[in-house]
Amino acid sequence: MALQIIQSNCTVCGACEFECxxxxxxxxxxxxxxxxxxxxxxxxxxxxxQCAEVCPVPETCVPA
Amino acid sequence: xxxxxxxxxLAVGSKDSLTKAMESSGCSSSSCGSSDAPEDMDPxxxxxxxxxxxxxxxxxxxxxxxxxAVAPACNIQCNYCNRKYDCANESRPGVVSERLTPEKAARKxxxxxxxxxxxxxxxxAGPGDSAYDWKKTRETFRLVQAQLPDIKLCLSSxxxxxxxxxxxxxxxxxxxxxxxxxxxxxxVGTKIYPWIxxxxxxxxxxxxSQILHERQMQSLDLLxxxxxxxxxxxxxxxxxxxxxxxxVNKEVKRRGAxxxxxxxxxxxxxxxxxxxxQGQRGPxxxxxxxxxxxxxxxxNLMKHCRQCRADAVGLLGEDRGQEFTMDLVPDEVxxxxxxxxxxxxxxxxxxxxxxxxxxxxxxxxEAAVGADAGAMLIAVAxxxxxxxxxxxxxxxxxQIFEVDASGVRFVTHRRCDNYCVGGYGxxxxxxxxxxxxxxxDTILCAKIGDCPREDLAAAGIEAIQDYAYEYIETAxxxxxxxxNGLPAAETETA
Numbered sequence: 001m002a003l004q005i006i007q008s009n010c011t012v013c014g015a016c017e018f019e020c021x022x023x024x025x026x027x028x029x030x031x032x033x034x035x036x037x038x039x040x041x042x043x044x045x046x047x048x049x050q051c052a053e054v055c056p057v058p059e060t061c062v063p064a
Numbered sequence: 065x066x067x068x069x070x071x072x073x074l075a076v077g078s079k080d081s082l083t084k085a086m087e088s089s090g091c092s093s094s095s096c097g098s099s100d101a102p103e104d105m106d107p108x109x110x111x112x113x114x115x116x117x118x119x120x121x122x123x124x125x126x127x128x129x130x131x132x133a134v135a136p137a138c139n140i141q142c143n144y145c146n147r148k149y150d151c152a153n154e155s156r157p158g159v160v161s162e163r164l165t166p167e168k169a170a171r172k173x174x175x176x177x178x179x180x181x182x183x184x185x186x187x188x189a190g191p192g193d194s195a196y197d198w199k200k201t202r203e204t205f206r207l208v209q210a211q212l213p214d215i216k217l218c219l220s221s222x223x224x225x226x227x228x229x230x231x232x233x234x235x236x237x238x239x240x241x242x243x244x245x246x247x248x249x250x251x252v253g254t255k256i257y258p259w260i261x262x263x264x265x266x267x268x269x270x271x272x273s274q275i276l277h278e279r280q281m282q283s284l285d286l287l288x289x290x291x292x293x294x295x296x297x298x299x300x301x302x303x304x305x306x307x308x309x310x311x312v313n314k315e316v317k318r319r320g321a322x323x324x325x326x327x328x329x330x331x332x333x334x335x336x337x338x339x340x341x342q343g344q345r346g347p348x349x350x351x352x353x354x355x356x357x358x359x360x361x362x363x364n365l366m367k368h369c370r371q372c373r374a375d376a377v378g379l380l381g382e383d384r385g386q387e388f389t390m391d392l393v394p395d396e397v398x399x400x401x402x403x404x405x406x407x408x409x410x411x412x413x414x415x416x417x418x419x420x421x422x423x424x425x426x427x428x429x430e431a432a433v434g435a436d437a438g439a440m441l442i443a444v445a446x447x448x449x450x451x452x453x454x455x456x457x458x459x460x461x462x463q464i465f466e467v468d469a470s471g472v473r474f475v476t477h478r479r480c481d482n483y484c485v486g487g488y489g490x491x492x493x494x495x496x497x498x499x500x501x502x503x504x505d506t507i508l509c510a511k512i513g514d515c516p517r518e519d520l521a522a523a524g525i526e527a528i529q530d531y532a533y534e535y536i537e538t539a540x541x542x543x544x545x546x547x548n549g550l551p552a553a554e555t556e557t558a
Contacts, residue, residue, distance in 0.1 A: 011148045012163065013192055015137035015261075018199070046264050053266045056141055057148065 002036035002064045003049055009060040016051035016061060025051060036064060109322070112239050112293055115184040115408075116216055117380050119240060119295065119323060121368050121474050125450040126411045128182040130377040131189050132169035133162065134200045138192035139224050140260040140276065142246075143338035144299060144329055162375065163191075166200055168390055170207035175393045176377055177212055178400050180384070181407035182448070185216045189242075191374040195221035198229055205236055211399050216240065220297070223280035224260060230286045241287055242295045242325075243280060246305055248315045250274040255304045258338070281319065288320030295323040295366065300347050300355060301339070302329070313359040324359065325366035328352050353476070367476050370461075379448045381461050381477060418450045422537035426471040429541045433548045439468035440547060441475065442540050443501055445509035452531050452539055456512035464504065465536060467544040472537045498523045506547075508539055 002024075005016070010031055017025045017032060022045075024038035034051070041063075042049045052061040105113075117124035164172065177183050186208055188194040194201040205217050218240035219233075226243070233241065247253045253273025260272040267275060287294045296316045298309050305312075313324050329346040331339045347355075356365050370380045378384040443462040445454035461479045465472050480493075480500040494516055501507065505525055510532040512520075517527045531539035 011136070013136040013138065014197070015139070015192070018137070019261075019264075048265070050264060053264070054137075054139070054261045056138065 001041055001043070002039035003034055003041060003051060003061050004036075004064040005032055005034055005051070006060050006062060007031045009057045011057060013056065015054045015056070019050040019054050021045045021050065034061075034064075109293070113322075115411075116218070116240060117185065118187075118218075118242075118366070118369070119293065121366075122415065122450075123184075124368050124380045125446070125448055126182065126415065127184040128180055128377070128379045129185040129187055129372075130173065130176050130180075130183060131187045131372065131374050132164055132172060132204060133191050133375045134164050134166055134169045134204045135188055135190050135194040135197035136163050136192045137197040138190065138222075139196040139262070140193070140222050140272075141258050142222075143256055143258065143344075144301070144331060144340075146336040146340075148336065162389055164390065166203035166207055168393075169204045170211070171395075171397055172388055172390065172393050173208050173215070174211060174397045174399045176388050177215070177404060178397065179388075180378065181403040182379060183215070183404065185218060185240075186212075187218045187220065189220040189374045193222050193225065194219040195226040195229055196224065198225065202229075202232065202236070205238070209236065214404075218242065220244065221283070222276070223283035224262065224276055225279075226283040227279060227286055230283075230290060230292075233287075233292060234290055238292065240293050240295070241283075242297055243283055243287075243321075244297045244299070245280050245284075245312060245316060246298050246301070247273070247308060248277060248281075248312050249308060250277050252305050252308050253277060256301065284316065284319045284321060293322040294320070295325055296321045297325045297327060297369075299329050300326050300352060302345060302347050302351065304344075306347065306351070306355060309355060310358055323364050323366045325369050326352065326356055326359070327369055327371055330371065349476075349478075368474060370477070414449070418535050418537070421535045422472065422541075425535075425538045425541035429467075429471075429545055430469050432545055433469045435469045437469055437548050439466050440506075440544055441466055441504050442543060443478070443504045443507040444536050444540070445507065446536065450536055451533055452508045452536060453510050453533050456507070456509040456516060456527060456529075459509065462501065462507065463536075465540050467540050472540045494519055498525065501525055506543060508536075508543070 012031060014027065014032065017027065021042060022038045022040055024035045025032055026035070049061065055061045113119040113123065115123055115127050117127045117129050173186055188201050188204060201219060208215060209217065217236065217238045219238065220242035221244070223243045223245065226241070246256050250270055250273035253276060254270055257273055257276060259266050259268045260276050262272075262275050284294055284296070298305075298312055300306055300309060309326060316324055329339065329344070331337065331344050331346050333340045333343070356367065359365055368380060372380065372383065373385065375385050376383045377388055442465050444452055444465060445456055445459040446452060446463055447454045459480070461477045463477050464475045466475045467473075478500045480497045498520065507520070507525060507527050508531055509527060509529055511529050512527045520527050528543065531542065
């Protein structure tokens with residue numbers, strides 16, 4: 001149960017990084033990646049995954 | 065001082081020779097005309113804006129700004145924006161070539177301050193939203209302020225997150241904020257904003273625009289209350305908010321905005337924006353001017369905006385960003401304040417003299433030309449400093465001034481590709497320049513070759529180089545008097 005970032009879509013704006021309630025997103029090798037061990041898909045915290053809510057590019061933060 | 069003022073773009077005679085010329089015309093000191101606030105501005109406000117190129121048309125002849133792109137994250141989506149694309153050849157807000165960490169940005173600012181003494185303002189304009197990406201914005205300001213305490217800090221925002229940070233803005237002495245407000249009617253907003261991210265949810269439709277509108281008005285009220293100057297930027301989108309911007313102008317003025325900057329939509333399919341792909345057009349120059357004229361009496365209108373990139377460096381109208389990419393900035397830079405201080409001193413004197421010369425030219429014109437003589441538009445090639453100091457062939461834009469018996473006023477700028485490349489003028493480019501100058505029959509420049517001068521003449525445009533290196537106002541007034549059948553002034557600082 002985790003999301004992933006489709007790197008070819010990512011604009012590297014970083015909005016997902018600071019909206020993530022689990023600090024599961026980090027900047028590495030010129031892009032953002034989600035740590036599947038930390039990602040909860042925001043279940044229990046918010047109604048929807050925050051990274052996907054804020055991401056400016058459709059279909060970029062998607063289920064892994 | 066002559067070493068300082070012989071900066072590129074500001075090559076004028078020595079201060080002494082200029083002062084002598086002024087004395088011969090009866091104006092003996094640089095305090096004549098003074099650097100006091102213009103009549104329509106209180107001194108405290110003038111003190112804030114006098115060195116800010118975006119807030120004072122006069123300042124934009126002398127001072128440069130730079131943007132650092134430290135804030136890429138955004139909390140709203142606008143139909144005219146697509147931050148995925150980056151092209152060094154296009155110049156428009158939101159676009160950036162290189163994203164910076166606050167530490168890198170601070171280094172870059174110091175490197176630029178050492179090279180460009182005209183630098184007076186550091187702005188953070190995204191490429192996302194600087195109030196939403198607040199931690200990076202704040203950290204950048206903190207690092208820069210520690211080393212360059214006299215630089216003016218400003219930021220631009222869509223206003224959605226800004227109310228949460230107004231107190232911090234005050235603490236950091238940030239006294240200029242630009243809010244982008246494209247509507248005061250959420251129904252109009254639905255055509256511009258597909259969604260916003262607000263309180264952990266993506267909102268769409270009318271709800272999104274309603275929240276955004278309320279937060280924008282709250283931002284404007286809070287900033288005004290705290291004495292922070294607000295410039296409102298509005299993107300003019302034909303058929304969507306063009307007529308509506310008249311109402312926006314009234315409302316932002318009523319709420320205390322200092323300046324209103326109505327900018328034309330930049331839209332093309334290759335930008336990949338919703339508007340670009342839909343074929344939404346931007347306004348024509350005439351449509352923009354009509355709207356700006358209709359707004360007169362509302363908030364002061366900014367007409368010298370160049371819609372610069374989120375990483376622009378230099379005087380408005382030039383972008384020297386490519387000279388300061390991070391690979392060119394040393395790992396360690398130490399700020400050397402001497403150039404900027406000398407330059408500031410020079411400007412304080414110079415702008416007083418320019419104002420005195422402009423006032424003198426105005427008085428002379430008023431006395432010599434009847435009040436019923438019509439206004440005239442004159443194009444000027446300038447590299448800054450308020451003087452006619454650019455070679456025709458090197459101009460990438462012309463500044464347009466309107467003159468009548470009551471004085472000389474900046475109207476707008478018109479961009480063009482420079483005609484002269486590598487020393488050789490290209491004929492087809494000249495045609496573009498002639499198109500750019502539509503409706504204008506006189507251009508003042510520092511120098512022009514015989515061929516382009518003849519071609520311009522054939523197109524009905526007179527190019528005059530007799531006023532090279534003079535003040536714009538003095539020269540424009542002299543041409544106006546000459547056209548109205550009266551002799552040119554005897555007091556020009558030739």
